[in-house]
Amino acid sequence: MSPDNSKRAYRKQLLLASLLVTAGLVMSGLSLIGIRAQNSQQMAQATPPTQSSPPENQNKPAESKPGGERPTTPPPEPARPDTQPQTQGAPPVLPPAPAEKIAPPIKEK
Known part of the structure; x- marks a missing residue:
C-alpha cells in the first residue's frame, strides 16, 4: 500500500x-x-400504599388459665434410648478396602 492510500x-x-x-x-x-x-412532577411508586384492616379476633391464641390441665391425646411416654446402638457403635460409612489396596504399616524412624 502506498503512503497516499494509507493516508486516504x-x-x-x-x-x-x-x-x-x-x-x-x-x-x-x-x-x-x-x-x-x-412533566417533571410525575412520581413513580412501585407498590400501592398498604391498607390497614381491622384486627381479627380469630387469630388470637386461647387464653391461658392458671392451674389448668394440658390436653394430651396420646399420653406422654418417658424417653428410653435404645441400648443396642450404644453397644454396637456407628456402622462404617464405606465398605472395607480390598486387600491389594491396603498398605503396610508405617515404620517409625
Whole structure:
C-alpha cells in the first residue's frame, strides 16, 4: 500500500468515527430534550400504599388459665434410648478396602 492510500484510508476511518460520535451526541441531546419536555412532577411508586384492616379476633391464641390441665391425646411416654446402638457403635460409612489396596504399616524412624 502506498503512503497516499494509507493516508486516504486513515482519513476515511477518522471521518467515519467522527460521524458516529457526532450522531451519538445528537441522539443523546434529543433524548435529554425529550425528557425535560415531559412533566417533571410525575412520581413513580412501585407498590400501592398498604391498607390497614381491622384486627381479627380469630387469630388470637386461647387464653391461658392458671392451674389448668394440658390436653394430651396420646399420653406422654418417658424417653428410653435404645441400648443396642450404644453397644454396637456407628456402622462404617464405606465398605472395607480390598486387600491389594491396603498398605503396610508405617515404620517409625
